Amino acid sequence: MLDALLSELSRSLPPAAVVLLEPSAPDAADVVATARTREDGGRLLVPVAFGGDVHQVAALTLPGEWSPEAVMLAETLANLAALGLARLDSERRRTAQDGRDKALARAAHALNVSHALQEVLDTLAREADAAVAGSVAGFHLVDDDGTGLATAGHRMPAEWFGDRLVPGAGVAGRVLATAIAAVEPAPEYEPSLPPLPGLKTVAAVPLREGGELCGVLTVGFADERAVGAEDLQVLEAIADLAVVACHNAAAYDDVRTAASTDALTGLLNHGAMQVRVREEVARAARDGQPLCCVLIDLDDFKRVNDEHGHPAGDALLRRVSDALRAEVRQYDHLARYGGDEFVIVLPGTGEAAARAVAERVRTRVRAGVPGERGADCSIGVSAWEPTMDADALLAAADRALLMAKRTGKGRVAMADPNAEEELGRLRGADLSPAAVHALAAAIDARDDAAQGSAEQVVGLATRVAMLLGLTADAVDRIANGALLHDVGKLAIPDEILRKVGTLDDAEWDIVSEHPVIGEEIVRDLPGLAPLAPIVRHEHEHWDGSGYPDGLEGPQIPMGSRIILACDAYVAMITRRPYRRELSQDAAVAELRARAGSQFDPDVVGALLDVLGAPG
Numbered sequence: 001m002l003d004a005l006l007s008e009l010s011r012s013l014p015p016a017a018v019v020l021l022e023p024s025a026p027d028a029a030d031v032v033a034t035a036r037t038r039e040d041g042g043r044l045l046v047p048v049a050f051g052g053d054v055h056q057v058a059a060l061t062l063p064g065e066w067s068p069e070a071v072m073l074a075e076t077l078a079n080l081a082a083l084g085l086a087r088l089d090s091e092r093r094r095t096a097q098d099g100r101d102k103a104l105a106r107a108a109h110a111l112n113v114s115h116a117l118q119e120v121l122d123t124l125a126r127e128a129d130a131a132v133a134g135s136v137a138g139f140h141l142v143d144d145d146g147t148g149l150a151t152a153g154h155r156m157p158a159e160w161f162g163d164r165l166v167p168g169a170g171v172a173g174r175v176l177a178t179a180i181a182a183v184e185p186a187p188e189y190e191p192s193l194p195p196l197p198g199l200k201t202v203a204a205v206p207l208r209e210g211g212e213l214c215g216v217l218t219v220g221f222a223d224e225r226a227v228g229a230e231d232l233q234v235l236e237a238i239a240d241l242a243v244v245a246c247h248n249a250a251a252y253d254d255v256r257t258a259a260s261t262d263a264l265t266g267l268l269n270h271g272a273m274q275v276r277v278r279e280e281v282a283r284a285a286r287d288g289q290p291l292c293c294v295l296i297d298l299d300d301f302k303r304v305n306d307e308h309g310h311p312a313g314d315a316l317l318r319r320v321s322d323a324l325r326a327e328v329r330q331y332d333h334l335a336r337y338g339g340d341e342f343v344i345v346l347p348g349t350g351e352a353a354a355r356a357v358a359e360r361v362r363t364r365v366r367a368g369v370p371g372e373r374g375a376d377c378s379i380g381v382s383a384w385e386p387t388m389d390a391d392a393l394l395a396a397a398d399r400a401l402l403m404a405k406r407t408g409k410g411r412v413a414m415a416d417p418n419a420e421e422e423l424g425r426l427r428g429a430d431l432s433p434a435a436v437h438a439l440a441a442a443i444d445a446r447d448d449a450a451q452g453s454a455e456q457v458v459g460l461a462t463r464v465a466m467l468l469g470l471t472a473d474a475v476d477r478i479a480n481g482a483l484l485h486d487v488g489k490l491a492i493p494d495e496i497l498r499k500v501g502t503l504d505d506a507e508w509d510i511v512s513e514h515p516v517i518g519e520e521i522v523r524d525l526p527g528l529a530p531l532a533p534i535v536r537h538e539h540e541h542w543d544g545s546g547y548p549d550g551l552e553g554p555q556i557p558m559g560s561r562i563i564l565a566c567d568a569y570v571a572m573i574t575r576r577p578y579r580r581e582l583s584q585d586a587a588v589a590e591l592r593a594r595a596g597s598q599f600d601p602d603v604v605g606a607l608l609d610v611l612g613a614p615g
């Protein structure tokens with residue numbers, strides 16, 4: 001456009017010599033200040049102005065005097081050029097703003113794609129660089145000592161990450177000290193950016209959260225760039241997104257930690273430990289390294305709760321947790337596995353070393369802390385073999401633990417063939433009747449809300465089974481199944497099992513696992529294996545809406561169908577801390593209402609006959 005102006009002026013005003021002066025030129029100062037044409041001894045200075053500013057000054061020289069007509073023609077041509085330049089500038093600004101808007105939109109989208117702070121900040125640095133056509137961009141986040149840690153960047157060399165930015169050092173350092181955005185020519189050395197050659201301009205904006213400075217976003221330019229207000233605004237908007245990303249990442253880490261942590265002890269919980277065991281088994285298989293599992297159970301822990309109350313029991317569990325922490329390495333895994341059970345996974349550790357760890361743990365737990373009582377514990381240790389998966393490793397430790405308890409408690413037992421043979425001998429001695437009643441007593445002791453109700457359920461289930469014409473063996477199985485239908489609750493943490501009020505989703509997910517856990521418990525006990533299907537499916541519904549497998553109708557074992565209806569009736573007529581009991585008539589009405597959906601209609605009919613309320 002300016003070239004066309006020169007050409008047109010030369011053609012229209014021959015033999016005029018035409019040059020363009022920058023507004024900063026000394027002899028253009030008066031024209032810039034007044035935005036008016038000035039004649040100076042045959043030399044005509046014409047402003048090329050738009051948007052309220054003089055952008056260029058056309059200097060025309062004639063041999064003679066300038067006529068009014070020639071001056072008017074020169075001004076007209078300059079105004080036409082200014083109009084064209086204004087349109088070009090508007091288009092340039094529109095394109096630049098469009099680029100900024102798109103970069104900002106992409107930056108905002110990054111917050112929805114990932115919760116990983118490094119990944120999100122790297123993306124935001126890239127979009128900040130793109131939004132203002134920079135050369136490099138990076139984030140420094142304020143650390144506890146007040147310095148800025150180089151955390152994420154775009155086009156940054158690997159050695160830049162982890163550098164420290166001192167408040168007051170360089171352009172970004174001054175922003176770190178003042179929390180005020182800055183744009184300056186690049187100094188010879190800018191601490192916030194890598195020592196890249198050719199940087200001419202540096203722009204830096206603060207990251208603020210709740211009025212507190214939490215970081216700096218810095219962009220470097222390879223040219224002497226005029227960074228305008230629009231550029232700073234988009235950089236500040238991306239800085240605000242970075243603050244949101246930091247907040248989201250912290251919240252996500254808190255949630256993830258809470259989901260994997262036992263609330264009472266601060267150790268990993270059961271589910272998180274299952275994940276860790278699988279990871280370590282996979283690593284041991286890949287690297288050919290040893291791996292051991294240590295399972296710890298406090299002896300006679302129930303007596304502590306019974307004699308001193310649950311607060312005392314909780315305090316003991318916390319002290320035991322602290323004792324265990326003192327015996328593990330940074331890369332070992334330690335969890336509260338349930339109730340009064342703990343597990344330690346020892347990567348890179350052989351049997352002898354694992355046994356030594358277990359003995360130290362037993363000694364430390366027994367010693368307790370000064371002024372507080374300790375506790376005896378039984379410990380089972382298993383070593384990983386290439387044929388084992390995670391479940392097999394844990395199961396071997398569990399069998400060793402049972403061996404330790406059966407042979408006197410307060411000792412360490414290793415999982416080995418001799419121990420397995422001895423455990424089998426101990427298990428095989430007419431275990432079934434004794435096991436049923438021992439397990440039932442344990443369930444009754446754990447579940448305060450259900451104390452005494454098991455016998456009611458057994459009585460009703462037995463009479464219903466007989467009324468339905470089942471064989472004597474089937475009736476016996478259903479009676480024993482009714483006694484043990486909640487055996488899986490032995491693995492449910494006390495804080496959930498004894499909770500007064502409604503369970504949240506995470507707690508309910510844990511409770512809903514108890515039929516599967518119960519199946520595993522009875523399946524492994526000689527003489528009780530036939531009860532396993534009854535225990536597993538006791539919460540299946542006639543219409544398929546139950547759990548754990550969503551069975552429906554005749555797919556559900558008859559014993560499970562009978563126990564479900566009888567247990568529901570007993571629960572309805574039993575008072576709970578969080579609700580009043582129903583009358584028998586109201587409970588009967590509920591049974592009738594749920595027949596065909598939750599309950600087998602035939603079972604409900606037989607139960608109503610047993611209750612003296614024919615359907």
